[in-house]
Amino acid sequence: GRIFTTLSSVYAALTSGSGDTLYACPGSYAMSAGLTWAKHYTNLVGLSAPVLTNQRSRFVSTATSGASPLLTVSANGCMFKNVMFSQEGSHATTAAINGYITGARNLFEYVTFRNLGALAVVDNSCRTLKLASPDGENYFSKCTIGADTVDGVTATNYVIEFSATNTGN
Numbered sequence: 001g002r003i004f005t006t007l008s009s010v011y012a013a014l015t016s017g018s019g020d021t022l023y024a025c026p027g028s029y030a031m032s033a034g035l036t037w038a039k040h041y042t043n044l045v046g047l048s049a050p051v052l053t054n055q056r057s058r059f060v061s062t063a064t065s066g067a068s069p070l071l072t073v074s075a076n077g078c079m080f081k082n083v084m085f086s087q088e089g090s091h092a093t094t095a096a097i098n099g100y101i102t103g104a105r106n107l108f109e110y111v112t113f114r115n116l117g118a119l120a121v122v123d124n125s126c127r128t129l130k131l132a133s134p135d136g137e138n139y140f141s142k143c144t145i146g147a148d149t150v151d152g153v154t155a156t157n158y159v160i161e162f163s164a165t166n167t168g169n
Contacts, residue, residue, distance in 0.1 A: 007035060007059060014042045016075070023047055024083060026056035034067030035059075037103075040075045046082035050110040053144040060086040061095065069100035069130070076103045084112040087128075096125040105137045112144040132163045 004010035007029055014020040016039035026048045037044070046057025061070055070087045073080075089095020099113040113129050128146045131138070146159040 007031060008033075011035065011037070011039075014039050016040050016042065018042070021045055024057040024059075028058045028060055031059055031061050031067065031070060034070050034072065036072040036074060037078065038072075038074045039078075040103075041077040042075065043079040044081070044083060045079070046084075046110075048082050050082050050142070052110065052142055053112050055082050055084040055110065055112055057082060058084040058086055060084075061089050068094050069097040070095075071098070072100045072102065073106055074102045075106070077105050078103070079107045079109070080111050081107075081109045082111075084114070086112075087115040097127050097130050099129045100132065101130070101138055102132050103138070104133050104135045107139050107141070108143050109141045110143065111140075114144070114147040116147055127158045127161045129159070130161045130163060 002010075002013065004013065010022050014022060019041055020039075021043040022045070024044065024046045026046070046055055048056035059071070061067055067089070068087075071085050085098055087095055087098035095115070098115050115126055115128050
């Protein structure tokens with residue numbers, strides 16, 4: 001019954017613990033800042049076909065507005081389906097991390113996390129997905145993590161980083 005025009009405004013309207021669901025129509029939604037998803041048992045569902053990559057319901061940073069991380073999921077028991085988070089910033093610090101998961105028992109299905117910034121910044125600061133939940137139990141089903149090409153510079157680079165001591169994802 002309500003339509004919002006920005007991710008931050010619709011997220012603010014969700015109630016933690018209530019099962020509220022944010023439905024994202026197909027389109028590309030620019031994010032000028034990172035979002036922390038901290039409301040337990042809330043959901044984000046893209047209203048596009050469930051495909052393995054390049055979902056049509058997209059949340060993207062731009063080359064000048066990269067945020068690191070672009071999405072932080074610190075909530076528990078949430079569902080993310082049929083959406084893409086595309087980190088398109090071109091700075092090794094401000095656009096380094098796309099998804100950062102510290103919450104537990106979340107479902108990610110048909111979700112794409114990718115970093116498309118300038119190829120020259122693909123080094124050890126760049127991570128497409130960082131998993132840091134101490135108890136984990138996050139489930140990734142039919143997800144795409146990373147882009148189809150990576151600039152193989154001389155520095156180490158990561159697609160997924162496990163940074164917790166007991167990450168059971």
